[in-house]
Amino acid sequence: MIVRPEVFEEDHLPRRLLHRENETQALLGALDPGTTGTERGHAMLSGPSGVGKTALTRYCCGELRESRDVPSAHVSCLGATPGTIVRRTLEDLPDGPDDVRHNVPRATVVELLRDAVPSSAVVVLDEADDVPAVAIGELSAVRGLSLVVICHDPEAWLSTADRAIRERVNAGAHVRLERYGVAELGDILERRAEAGLEPDVVSRGQLERIADDVAGVARNGIQSLRAAAELAAERGHSKVRPPDVADGYDRARREIRRAILESLPLGHRLLHALVRDAGEITVGALHERYDRVAADVFYGTDTVPVGERARRNKLRKLVDYDLLDYAGANRHRVYWPTEPNLTVPDDAVQVSTTRICGRDGSENSTER
DNA sequence: ACTCCACAGGAAGGATTGGGCA
DNA sequence: TGCCCAATCCTTCCTGTGGAGT
Numbered sequence A: 001m002i003v004r005p006e007v008f009e010e011d012h013l014p015r016r017l018l019h020r021e022n023e024t025q026a027l028l029g030a031l032d033p034g035t036t037g038t039e040r041g042h043a044m045l046s047g048p049s050g051v052g053k054t055a056l057t058r059y060c061c062g063e064l065r066e067s068r069d070v071p072s073a074h075v076s077c078l079g080a081t082p083g084t085i086v087r088r089t090l091e092d093l094p095d096g097p098d099d100v101r102h103n104v105p106r107a108t109v110v111e112l113l114r115d116a117v118p119s120s121a122v123v124v125l126d127e128a129d130d131v132p133a134v135a136i137g138e139l140s141a142v143r144g145l146s147l148v149v150i151c152h153d154p155e156a157w158l159s160t161a162d163r164a165i166r167e168r169v170n171a172g173a174h175v176r177l178e179r180y181g182v183a184e185l186g187d188i189l190e191r192r193a194e195a196g197l198e199p200d201v202v203s204r205g206q207l208e209r210i211a212d213d214v215a216g217v218a219r220n221g222i223q224s225l226r227a228a229a230e231l232a233a234e235r236g237h238s239k240v241r242p243p244d245v246a247d248g249y250d251r252a253r254r255e256i257r258r259a260i261l262e263s264l265p266l267g268h269r270l271l272h273a274l275v276r277d278a279g280e281i282t283v284g285a286l287h288e289r290y291d292r293v294a295a296d297v298f299y300g301t302d303t304v305p306v307g308e309r310a311r312r313n314k315l316r317k318l319v320d321y322d323l324l325d326y327a328g329a330n331r332h333r334v335y336w337p338t339e340p341n342l343t344v345p346d347d348a349v350q351v352s353t354t355r356i357c358g359r360d361g362s363e364n365s366t367e368r
Numbered sequence B: 001a002c003t004c005c006a007c008a009g010g011a012a013g014g015a016t017t018g019g020g021c022a
Numbered sequence C: 001t002g003c004c005c006a007a008t009c010c011t012t013c014c015t016g017t018g019g020a021g022t
Helices: A021-031 A053-068 A082-092 A106-116 A133-140 A154-158 A163-171 A182-196 A204-213 A218-234 A242-263 A266-278 A283-298 A308-320 A348-357
Strands: A043-046 A072-076 A121-126 A145-150 A173-176 A324-327 A334-337
Touching: A021 A043, A021 A053, A021 A145, A021 A173, A043 A053, A043 A154, A053 A072, A053 A121, A053 A145, A072 A082, A082 A106, A082 A133, A106 A133, A121 A133, A133 A145, A133 A163, A182 A204, A182 A218, A204 A218, A204 A242, A218 A242, A266 A283, A266 A308, A266 A334, A283 A308, A283 A334, A308 A324
Parallel strands: A043 A145, A043 A173, A072 A121, A121 A145
Antiparallel strands: A324 A334
8 A cells, every 4th residue: 555655764755845835935035045055044933843843944955055055964963962962063064974972072063064065055953942042152153153053942952052153043044834724634644645645545535534534633643644654554455434534643653752752862761661561650669660670680791870950851852742741849759651551572671670670560569 | 837758850970891002 | 002072971069949847
């Protein structure tokens, strides 16, 4: 049923971005150096997750590369330090080195960056919320470099910026992406279905139903369409049926989370497994279980058990990634998994936590 | 009203890692 | 070989918070 799986991949970029014409023009207008070749302002790009912020920047960067020969870099700022961001920028530019050692002084990296930037270039800083604006001052000061800052709360981000950066943003553009309407996302899904599925296996009505159910979030809609098609094929259906669509949402959401969990280090996966196996767990009980299984789980790996303070940071990251959720303050805080049965084809985590703690948290009697 | 307790999270500094260099 | 440098991840220490207990 799926003839071109790559059409449903996260990084698939269509030839034309549907229903983002105004936003595309605004961003291109802010970043296009024109015939003079000098830089313009910086751009802010905001909006909810999954509405195409990254796709829009990639599309515009492609346009600028084609029409003006402007190179670009795309840097994910999630968990990155200011030094990492400068280094990744240099590595991602076409004229930059492929690999910059992490012990190269930052001032040297900035110098190399100046050499790698021709008359103008664009750097996209994705997921920049946790990176204070002052931290990217070095990037902002590189002549010819325009920044596109993607964040969820542009006002909060700008409040951490110095005057020079704010002036550059004011000279550029602030583009806010809203969720798609049902018909708009229906159009987008229709294009994907035409490109990636066998002909006429899914109806326009089904696509609009998906668009409505995912509340206009393109990423979820595209993944739900793929999941529905996979389920239809597995069930031997010649066309996508309503139950395939209905069951596709859960599969799509689970697959997105599973991919994130798989990408995390063993220490994070252990904490997730402990919370998942307990179903719901207090912080004190979680620490107690961690202490009990950590040596066993980490044996023979290059990971070592960490203290409670470091675990709190990992837990916060798991919440940020929507793998765990919590409620309550202080000693009353409890964690639970957002996906009760989410597992990865894993290592020692499953075996050890299940063997030592039990699968359902039933012997969870040693709370503090 | 007060103290205690368990926890979150910021700040500071230490240990480690790994490439460069004399 | 030993030192330097920068990044990363960690621990320790600390303050703040808010419910529980007295």
